[in-house]
Amino acid sequence: MQVPVEQKVLSENQRVASGLRSALEASGTLSLNFIGSPGAGKTAFLERTLEMLPKGTRAAVLTGDLQTENDAIRLGRYGYPVRQITTVGACHLDARMVEKHLEGWDPEGLDLLFIENVGNLVCPTSYDLGEDAKVVVLSVAEGEDKPLKYPGIFRKAELMILNKIDLLPYVPFKAELAREYARRIHPEIEIIETSAITGAGYSQWLGWMAARAEKKRASTAPIMESIQAV
Amino acid sequence: MQVPVEQKVLSENQRVASGLRSALEASGTLSLNFIGSPGAGKTAFLERTLEMLPKGTRAAVLTGDLQTENDAIRLGRYGYPVRQITTVGACHLDARMVEKHLEGWDPEGLDLLFIENVGNLVCPTSYDLGEDAKVVVLSVAEGEDKPLKYPGIFRKAELMILNKIDLLPYVPFKAELAREYARRIHPEIEIIETSAITGAGYSQWLGWMAARAEKKRASTAPIMESIQAV
Numbered sequence: 001m002q003v004p005v006e007q008k009v010l011s012e013n014q015r016v017a018s019g020l021r022s023a024l025e026a027s028g029t030l031s032l033n034f035i036g037s038p039g040a041g042k043t044a045f046l047e048r049t050l051e052m053l054p055k056g057t058r059a060a061v062l063t064g065d066l067q068t069e070n071d072a073i074r075l076g077r078y079g080y081p082v083r084q085i086t087t088v089g090a091c092h093l094d095a096r097m098v099e100k101h102l103e104g105w106d107p108e109g110l111d112l113l114f115i116e117n118v119g120n121l122v123c124p125t126s127y128d129l130g131e132d133a134k135v136v137v138l139s140v141a142e143g144e145d146k147p148l149k150y151p152g153i154f155r156k157a158e159l160m161i162l163n164k165i166d167l168l169p170y171v172p173f174k175a176e177l178a179r180e181y182a183r184r185i186h187p188e189i190e191i192i193e194t195s196a197i198t199g200a201g202y203s204q205w206l207g208w209m210a211a212r213a214e215k216k217r218a219s220t221a222p223i224m225e226s227i228q229a230v
Numbered sequence: 231m232q233v234p235v236e237q238k239v240l241s242e243n244q245r246v247a248s249g250l251r252s253a254l255e256a257s258g259t260l261s262l263n264f265i266g267s268p269g270a271g272k273t274a275f276l277e278r279t280l281e282m283l284p285k286g287t288r289a290a291v292l293t294g295d296l297q298t299e300n301d302a303i304r305l306g307r308y309g310y311p312v313r314q315i316t317t318v319g320a321c322h323l324d325a326r327m328v329e330k331h332l333e334g335w336d337p338e339g340l341d342l343l344f345i346e347n348v349g350n351l352v353c354p355t356s357y358d359l360g361e362d363a364k365v366v367v368l369s370v371a372e373g374e375d376k377p378l379k380y381p382g383i384f385r386k387a388e389l390m391i392l393n394k395i396d397l398l399p400y401v402p403f404k405a406e407l408a409r410e411y412a413r414r415i416h417p418e419i420e421i422i423e424t425s426a427i428t429g430a431g432y433s434q435w436l437g438w439m440a441a442r443a444e445k446k447r448a449s450t451a452p453i454m455e456s457i458q459a460v
Contacts, residue, residue, distance in 0.1 A: 005235045037267045037268040037269055037349065037372075038267040038351050038372055038373075038376055038379070038380065039267055039269070039270075039369065039371060039372020039373055039376065040269075043373075065379050066352065066379055066380055066381075066382075067378060067379055067380075067381055068375065068378045068379050070375050070378065070379070089352075089382070091321070091350070091352035091353055118352070119267065119351065119379070119380075120321070120350060120351075120352060121268050121349065121350075122296065122319075122321035122348070122350060122353070123321055123352070123353065139269065139371060141269060141369060141371030141372075141394070141397065141401075142267075142268055142269020142371075143268075143269055143273075145298065145300050146268055146269065148297060148298045148300065149268070149295050149296055149297055149298050149300065149349070150268065150296055150297075150349075151296075151297055152296075152319070164371065166400075167371065167397065167400055167401070170396075170397055170400050171371075171397070172427075197402075
């Protein structure tokens, strides 16, 4: 649906997102926006990530869903602040929702902000949330041609998490083909294979975050070194 | 995003959908609109269905995606007419797309019309395509709380296909809980468990289609009896 109203909404979103980006820049917070199908395993991926973060890391999570507080409850068990954003029908988060749910949190106090978007490979793609990078999560229980079918998000994501690789022996998914398709859409995309069940790929993923944080201002670096040392 | 423009779009869609419904009613065609996440297994489910239809069934498929003709190629191998609808960015099919892609097909000649929607649990929910019933496809590789998180489609679907049950031994999915959540949202929803790999559930599914067709005009009934006899 291409209508002028959508353009207005996106331009207003961009204004709010730019403000968010400046604030997160000033505080040296690395902010990541996770996008994937419903059931791609975004929440379990973040649970395992929180579990593996070195003590003292100042992380927080915003988790979006149309309905329920289920994910905030799951993610809240790891000792980090978590807030649920309930969109009540909207198929994506927008910058205003993020801004509103960050209220009262001291941005100066955050090294990492994880934003788990609504499960959807289309709608969240157009909405900048002020993040440093979009991360697309694809499960091996889906089809390997998803990058070709939903090119928008694979083009915009810096990193693809190829998730649930513990299921590879039981599904007809060809990982090599998925990587090839992702790179056909976005030649520079980085790819990490993970399983929240076995823990495979998580040290590579923590290393990726540390390297990504180095692109941010120097004040963030010491915190990230502690992650890299895991 | 609740805007008056969306209301106009939906009301125009409803007008076209009503026309489609009348045409399909007149021809005694049972039309089903399949909705599920990317990777829920909709295409494989339809492939197996086409494979199992009794010879002589007059079936056709419209399959929607943002990009690629992949699904039309996969579904075209079973001897039934298949057309791809490429939405080029839109996260759902609409009635106008269906109408346009039915052009040149003789509706009188169809017993069954399968419409595979774009992979998405949100956007396709609001768009009537003139179908007799919506069918939601949920894979056991997703979370069992999807009916609570995406209640709209579970409320509107007559049938839930709980798919990929061959993976149950390898995933933490609790099927009983998924059924309970689906019925909490929609007490009358019917549920069939299937696997395109093992073929489990397909005779029950063909039986469901036959029963559903009996609600349609008498002229459709003889064809459906042949399905029921499989």
